[in-house]
Each structure stands twice: as structure tokens, then as C-alpha cells.
Amino acid sequence: xxxxxxxxxxxxxxxxxxxxxxxxxxxxxxxxxxxxxxxxxxxxxxxxxxxxxxxxxxxxxxxxxxxxxxxxxxxxxxxxxxxxxxxxxxxxxxxxxxxxxxxxxxxxxxxxxxxxxxxxxxxxxxxxxxxxxxxxxxxxxxxxxxxxxxxxxxxxxxxxxxxxxxxxxxxxxxxxxxxxxxxxxxxxxxxxxxxxxxxxxxxxxxxxxxxxxxxxxxxxxxxxxxxxxxxxxxxxxxxxxxxxxxxxxxxxxxxxxxxxxxxxxxxxxxxxxxxxxxxxxxxxxxxxxxxxxxxxxxxxxxxxxxxxxxxxxxxxxxxxxxxxxxxxxxxxxxxxxxxxxxxxxxxxxxxxxxxxxxxxxxxxxxxxxxxxxxxxxxxxxxxxxxxxxxxxxxxxxxxxxxxxxxxxxxxxxxxxxxxxxxxxxxxxxxxxxxxxxxxxxxxxxxxxxxxxxxxxxxxxxxxxxxxxxxxxxxxxxxxxxxxxxxxxxxxxxxxxxxxxxxxxxxxxxxxxxxxxxxxxxxxxxxxxxxxxxxxxxxxxxxxxxxxxxxxxxxxxxxxxxxxxxxxxxxxxxxxxxxxxxxxxxxxxxxxxxxxxxxxxxxxxxxxxxxxxxxxxxxxxxxxxxxxxxxxxxxxxxxxxxxxxxxxxxxxxxxxxxxxxxxxxxxxxxxxxxxxxxxxxxxxxxxxxxxxxxxxxxxxxxxxxxxxx
Numbered sequence: 290x291x292x293x294x295x296x297x298x299x300x301x302x303x304x305x306x307x308x309x310x311x312x313x314x315x316x317x318x319x320x321x322x323x324x325x326x327x328x329x330x331x332x333x334x335x336x337x338x339x340x341x342x343x344x345x346x347x348x349x350x351x352x353x354x355x356x357x358x359x360x361x362x363x364x365x366x367x368x369x370x371x372x373x374x375x376x377x378x379x380x381x382x383x384x385x386x387x388x389x390x391x392x393x394x395x396x397x398x399x400x401x402x403x404x405x406x407x408x409x410x411x412x413x414x415x416x417x418x419x420x421x422x423x424x425x426x427x428x429x430x431x432x433x434x435x436x437x438x439x440x441x442x443x444x445x446x447x448x449x450x451x452x453x454x455x456x457x458x459x460x461x462x463x464x465x466x467x468x469x470x471x472x473x474x475x476x477x478x479x480x481x482x483x484x485x486x487x488x489x490x491x492x493x494x495x496x497x498x499x500x501x502x503x504x505x506x507x508x509x510x511x512x513x514x515x516x517x518x519x520x521x522x523x524x525x526x527x528x529x530x531x532x533x534x535x536x537x538x539x540x541x542x543x544x545x546x547x548x549x550x551x552x553x554x555x556x557x558x559x560x561x562x563x564x565x566x567x568x569x570x571x572x573x574x575x576x577x578x579x580x581x582x583x584x585x586x587x588x589x590x591x592x593x594x595x596x597x598x599x600x601x602x603x604x605x606x607x608x609x610x611x612x613x614x615x616x617x618x619x620x621x622x623x624x625x626x627x628x629x630x631x632x633x634x635x636x637x638x639x640x641x642x643x644x645x646x647x648x649x650x651x652x653x654x655x656x657x658x659x660x661x662x663x664x665x666x667x668x669x670x671x672x673x674x675x676x677x678x679x680x681x682x683x684x685x686x687x688x689x690x691x692x693x694x695x696x697x698x699x700x701x702x703x704x705x706x707x708x709x710x711x712x713x714x715x716x717x718x719x720x721x722x723x724x725x726x727x728x729x730x731x732x733x734x735x736x737x738x739x740x741x742x743x744x745x746x747x748x749x750x751x752x753x754x755x756x757x758x759x760x761x762x763x764x765x766x767x768x769x770x771x772x773x774x775x776x777x778x779x780x781x782x783x784x785x786x787x788x789x790x791x792x793x794x795x796x797x798x799x800x801x802x803x804x805x806x807x808x809x810x811x812x813x814x815x816x817x818x819x820x821x822x823x824x825x826x827x828x829x830x831x832x833x834x835x836x837x838x839x840x841x842x843x844x845x846x847x848x849x850x851x852x853x854x855x856x857x858x859x860x861x862x863x864x865x866x867x868x869x870x871x872x873x874x875x876x877x878x879x880x881x882x883x884x885x886x887x888x889x890x891x892x893x894x895x896x897x898x899x900x901x902x903x904x905x906x907x908x909x910x911x912x913x914x915x916x917x918x919x920x921x922x923x924x925x926x927x928x929x930x931x932x933x934x935x936x937x938x939x940x941x942x943x944x945x946x947x948x949x950x951x952x953x954x955x956x957x958x959x960x961x962x963x964x965x966x967x968x969x970x971x972x973x974x975x976x977x978x979x980x981x982x983x984x985x986x987x988x989x990x991x992x993x994x995x996x997x
Contacts, residue, residue: 303391306361308384314368330362360387436460440470440493447492449475451484453518464525466495471505472518480515489520499524540572543591550587551610553579565647566616568594574608581610583850588612598834598855602645602897605850619645620885626901628912631685637663637751639685641678641827642886642898650888650898652825654686655751655760659823661793662749662760665800666820668840669829674884675802676703678827679764680903682800683711684912692759692918694728696721697766698774703905704766710913712920715937718774718781721765722946723937725784727928728763728797731920732788734927735795749796758921760796763788768801769812780946782813789819804831805840817843821889827900829886830854841887841895852897854885 309322333355340351364383440458444450453472461467470489474481486500493500501521507513530538540556543549553575560569570592574581583603589596592614599618604611630640630649636657640649656663665682669675680703683693693711697704700716708714713724735758740747742755750756765771765785772782788799801820805812812820820826826844831837831854838851868875884902887895903909920928928934943949 300392303357303388306388314365326361326365329358330365333358333362357387357391360390436468440468443492447488450488450492451481452476452479453481453484461523461526464523467521467523467525470520470522472520474516478516481518484518489522493522495522495524496527499527539591540570544588545572545575550584550589550591551581554581554610557609565619567619567646568614570612570614572610572612577608579608581605581608583610585612589614598853602852603850604646613645615645619647620882620897620899622899623902624899626681626684626903626912628684628688630901631681631688631912633685633689635752637689640901641681641685642888642900644896644898650896652682652827652888654682654689654691654762655798656793656823657751659793660748660750661823662751662762662796662798664789664793664798664820664824665762665764666824666826666844667800667802667829668804668826668831668844669802669886670804670832672883673829673831674886674900675766675829676701676707677884677903678829678886678900679766679800679802680707680905680909681901681912683707683762683764684903684909686760686762687711687913687918690759690914690918692761692920693764694724694761695764695766696724696771698770699767706905706909710909710917712917713937718771718777719941720937721768721771722777722780722784723933724763725765725781725788727933728761728792728799729784729787730928730931730933731761731797731924732791732795734924735797738923748794751796756796758796758924759918760798761920762798762800763792765799765801767803769803769805777946786813786816789816793823821845825891826889827886828889829884830882837887841889845889845893845895851895852887854882854887854897857881 336355337352337359340355364387367383437455437458441455444453444455452475454475455470456473457471459469459471461469472481472484484502486502487497489502490497490500499522501523503519503521505513505517505519530542534542536559537556540554544551545554545556546552551572554572555575557571557573560571561567562569583605585601585603586596588603589601592612594601594614599620600615602613602615604613624643633639633654637653637655638651638657639654641652642650644650653663655661667675667678679695683695686693687710695704695707695711695714697716698718698721704714704716715721715724735746735749737746738757739745740755740757747756749758749760751760765781768781768785772778772785774781785799785801788797792799799820801812821844826841828837828841828844831840834853834855837854841851863876865875884900886898886900888898889895903912925934
């Protein structure tokens with residue numbers, strides 16, 4: 290066995306110091322060497338005393354360490370007080386004995402020192418026991434002890450890392466190289482520090498990623514705590530995990546890792562529905578207090594599925610979430626509207642569409658819990674499905690016995706068809722202004738209408754048969770455009786705000802629609818708050834996923850994760866890189882997302898749905914009741930008294946919206962009466978204003994703008 294360099298140097302020091310101890314006191318009694326030796330001896334005596342008085346363990350080892358200095362001082366004192374070299378050369382014999390004692394005690398001293406690395410030992414070729422005869426069943430414990438012994442050999446070769454030793458080694462069933470070792474601190478009462486996966490991996494010759502350290506709990510008959518540690522060494526299992534991982538292992542390594550698509554999450558289970566062609570991945574956060582942070586693109590790459598907005602969706606519910614990966618775009622299906630689906634229940638709820646998972650989505654025609662009518666808010670760009678949703682919503686309201694008015698900025702085919710099944714319909718800003726003004730007047734009329742059971746007026750109660758009037762629903766399509774109309778936008782904005790505030794109490798709901806829910810586009814903050822709290826907003830495609838999310842968040846009290854609505858549903862086919870190399874065009878297989886919307890439910894959660902489809906090319910009579918619901922005769926007569934009930938397509942009546950100008954003022958100026966039906970330049974109400982053909986007429990037009 291080779292001796293370490295420190296041992297050889299210490300032995301050399303004893304050999305060289307012995308002659309000095311013998312010669313210095315006799316030849317040079319006043320030499321500084323004698324003083325140094327005696328001071329060293331005094332220090333050794335002090336060390337002995339402290340070791341004897343100390344309460345810590347290891348006093349004998351400390352006394353042994355100071356012995357060479359104390360004995361050297363004793364030899365020096367004896368040599369100085371003996372005449373010459375002493376009888377029988379006693380001084381030389383004492384110095385030689387001192388050196389011999391140091392050489393003999395040296396190995397014992399070295400093995401009892403802390404932090405000392407033992408001498409090199411023979412390295413075993415393999416951790417596994419050598420091949421031999423099959424052990425009998427009674428020798429199982431012996432084989433386990435052999436594994437522990439072999440593991441300890443490797444541990445000692447590594448220098449007893451972190452001053453620990455292996456208590457027990459256990460092989461994993463069916464794994465030739467996988468084992469778990471139970472490690473304990475060498476010194477009792479000391480915690481294990483400095484032991485890392487890399488240290489264990491180096492000791493057993495495996496990769497650092499194949500080692501996992503874990504704490505152990507206190508068990509009956511065995512201690513635990515910081516002085517114990519368990520190390521799982523699994524090179525075989527990790528090799529299988531890298532090549533053929535299970536669903537849970539793939540999720541943990543690629544998705545739930547700190548750099549994955551859903552950090553801190555664990556997979557609950559994976560479910561495949563072949564009939565519907567969808568795979569569900571249900572997961573939750575390991576810490577239930579955490580909120581899921583999901584990067585859907587990363588999740589798709591981790592699961593090995595295409596990153597397709599039309600086929601992969603996420604649903605978040607608290608600390609849990611569901612990833613749905615469909616074989617085909619689920620929202621490209623058509624769900625025809627039927628009277629059965631559109632008929633409201635006792636709480637005023639009806640099915641307006643279906644989610645990606647096939648669940649029905651309901652919205653309300655009145656608020657049963659608030660005992661009031663309901664507003665509505667529908668947003669989306671052109672051709673996104675707003676008018677289709679109007680059709681099913683109006684049908685549900687009509688089936689509930691409610692009255693419907695519809696106004697749009699411009700005339701189109703679908704709104705004209707809807708006009709056959711509802712009470713009133715018009716197609717310009719003037720018509721919208723008149724309908725809103727009449728609806729606000731109805732609030733005053735209904736506030737004074739007596740109920741039959743006691744002859745007193747009451748607030749509106751949905752479904753109460755004693756109520757003397759029907760619920761009225763006023764629709765304003767492209768409301769933001771109409772609110773910015775040069776002639777009637779001011780009145781539309783003012784009456785719309787007033788109707789959202791006071792209409793519910795009198796059974797009047799306002800249903801605006803447009804392409805923005807923000808104040809600068811026609812929605813005041815007061816209107817938006819009332820619409821948001823008294824409806825289930827429906828947001829169709831707003832032109833881009835970002836705009837859709839922004840619009841949805843603008844209608845939610847607390848912004849949650851908003852689903853994405855792409856411009857078109859298109860399956861990801863092949864590799865874009867390969868097509869670029871070959872110079873091929875991208876496949877044109879897009880499917881319109883018209884009719885796909887985000888509906889904001891009562892709890893503020895946004896859900897992606899496909900609204901029911903009403904086919905305007907066929908007769909819509911199957912969706913609407915046989916008779917159109919109208920206002921009562923009393924309401925109509927009261928509106929006529931106020932001059933508000935007539936054909937709202939008529940030109941503006943003198944003094945209807947503005948005070949009629951004085952005749953003298955009108956004669957003095959040639960200002961074209963654009964607001965009162967004059968001919969000339971076309972206004973938003975459909976009338977012509979007199980063309981400007983002279984400087985005088987131009988000056989009059991400028992003055993009219995200043996007055997406006």
C-alpha cells in the first residue's frame with residue numbers, strides 16, 4: 290500500500306529532528322533551538338490541558354497530536370541537565386526513542402484525523418456482484434449486504450463524500466444498475482452538508498441527471514432528519530424514460546418543468562375519445578395556490594401535437610386546466626337552430642351555442658335572479674356572425690312573448706327578413722334615434738301603468754302574468770357608427786345611455802352591437818358598465834386574436850384567459866420549411882370562423898362557442914312564434930299623444946329634434962335646411978341639401994358649421 294506524501298514528510302521530519310534534539314543541548318546549551326523546543330513543549334502542555342477540560346469528543350486524539358512536541362521538550366530538558374551525553378549515551382538514546390515513537394504512532398495518528406483521505410484501495414470493476422451460483426432463498430439478506438458492502442467500497446474510494454457513510458443499499462426490481470442508498474453523517478448529531486447529485490454521480494460513475502436526492506422521514510426504529518439522506522441512482526430507468534417515456538413522465542420533463550409550457554403543473558390523466566376524435570389532457574398545479582401560466586405553443590410541442598389554433602384549446606378552472614387536442618377543427622361544425630333549443634326555460638335561459646367539447650352554452654332573455662329585464666352586447670367585425678346571433682336571440686325573446694325593435698345604420702337583406710317577424714325594423718340613424726327616444730318615453734308610460742290585481746303601478750317582474758305590458762328589447766346594430774352620426778349621433782348616444790340605466794326597471798332591454806366596446810367609439814363608461822353587469826357579452830371575431838382578446842377583456846370585470854379566434858380555421862399540413870425548399874405554395878384549406886364567438890359568463894369566465902345557425906335562405910317561421918308580439922293599445926296611445934308613434938321612416942319633422950328656426954332668420958340667410966329635409970348634399974337621414982354654387986352660399990355653409 291503506497292504511503293501518502295504527508296506521511297513520508299512527517300517521518301522524514303522525525304528522522305532529521307532526532308539528532309538535533311541530542312546534539313543541541315550538549316554542544317550549544319544557549320542555542321535558540323532549545324528555546325523553540327521548550328516553547329513547543331509548553332504549547333503542547335496547554336493543548337493537553339484544554340483537551341482534558343473540553344466537553345467535546347476526541348480528547349484522546351488531540352492529546353496524541355500534541356505528544357511529539359511535549360516529548361521533544363522533555364528530551365531537550367533531560368539532555369541539558371545530564372553531564373555530557375549522560376550515562377550510556379542516554380541523550381542519544383532518548384532522541385532515538387523519541388523518533389522511533391513518532392514513527393510507530395504515526396499511522397494511528399493519521400487515521401484518526403478529520404478530513405483525511407485514506408490510502409488508495411483496489412477499485413472494483415463493477416458495482417454488481419460477480420457471477421456465481423444462484424443463492425438460495427435464505428441468503429437474500431446476504432446478497433443485500435453484499436450490495437451495501439460494494440456500494441460502501443465505491444463510497445470510500447470517493448473519499449467518504451460530505452463526511453458520510455452508506456447505511457443501506459437497495460436494488461430496484463428488474464433494474465441491474467438502479468439502486469437506492471441510505472446515507473448518514475459519519476459524526477452523530479451533525480447535518481449532512483455539501484452532498485449533491487454531482488458528488489453521488491461521480492462516486493458511482495453515472496450521469497448527474499440519473500441521481501436524485503430526497504429527505505427521509507423519521508420511521509419507527511430508525512432516525513431521520515438532516516443527518517440522513519436518500520439517493521436514488523437510476524441510469525436504467527432514465528434511459529427508458531428518455532426513449533419511451535410515459536404520459537406523466539413526458540409531461541413532467543417537457544411541460545411541467547421550469548422552462549416548459551405550463552411550469553409547476555402535473556398531469557392528472559390523459560383521456561382519448563375516439564368517437565369525437567379528441568384527446569384530453571387534464572392537469573393541475575402541484576401547488577394548489579399557484580395560477581396556471583400556459584404557453585399553448587410550448588405545450589403542443591411538448592405533447593408532440595401540431596400547434597393548431599383550430600384544433601388545440603385550453604380551458605382553465607382555478608388551479609386546474611384542460612388541454613383538448615382535436616383531430617379536426619371542432620368549431621367548423623354547424624349547429625342548426627331549432628325552436629326547442631331557443632325556447633327559454635323558467636329562468637329565462639336558452640341554448641345559444643355549443644363549446645368545443647360539445648357542451649351547450651346558455652344566455653338569458655331576462656334576469657331571473659335580479660327580477661329584471663336583460664341587456665345585450667354583441668361585438669364583431671363585418672361578416673363575423675352578429676346578425677346570425679341577432680336572429681336566434683330575437684327568436685328566443687319572441688318565443689318568450691317579448692316585443693322586439695331592430696334598427697341598423699344601413700339596410701341589408703338579413704335585417705329586412707328579420708323585420709317580418711318582429712314588431713318594428715328600420716335602417717338609418719334617424720330611425721334608431723326615434724326608436725331610442727320612444728323606448729325612453731315608454732319608461733315614463735310604464736311607470737304609471739296600473740296592475741290589474743291592485744290598481745297600482747309596479748316595477749317589471751319577468752314571467753309575472755299580472756304585468757300589464759310585455760318586455761321590450763331594442764336592438765341597435767352598428768351602434769358606434771350611428772352614435773358618431775353628424776345629425777343624430779348626439780341623440781342616439783344620450784338616449785342609449787339613459788335606456789341602459791333606467792330601462793331594466795320597466796322591462797326594456799337595450800342590445801347594441803358593433804366593433805368596439807370602448808368609450809371613444811360610442812360606448813360611455815356608464816353604458817359599458819351597465820351592459821356588462823346585466824348581460825352575457827358575446828364577442829365574435831374582431832379582426833385579429835389580439836383585438837378579440839382586448840374586446841373581451843373590455844367587457845369583463847376581471848380579465849381572465851380569453852380564447853383565441855383566428856381569422857380562419859386551417860389545419861397545419863406538412864412542414865413550412867420543406868415547402869419553402871421545394872418552392873411550393875402553402876395549402877389553402879381555410880374555413881371561415883363566422884359564428885364562432887367568445888361569450889363572457891356571469892362569473893367573468895370567457896368561453897369559446899359556436900353559435901346556433903339560422904338559415905336566412907329558408908323560412909325563419911319555424912323559429913319565431915306564429916304571431917308577432919306588439920305593444921299594448923294603452924302604450925301606443927300614450928306614445929301617439931307624445932308625438933312619438935308614427936312611421937319612423939318619414940323625413941325629419943319640423944321641431945322634432947331641434948327648435949324650429951325663426952322665419953326672419955331663415956329668410957335672411959340662404960343656409961340649406963339640411964336637418965329639416967332640404968335638398969342638396971346627402972345627409973345621414975337620407976335627405977338632400979342644396980348644393981353650394983356661389984361664394985354667398987359657401988359663407989352661409991361656414992356659418993351653419995359654426996352654429997353647429
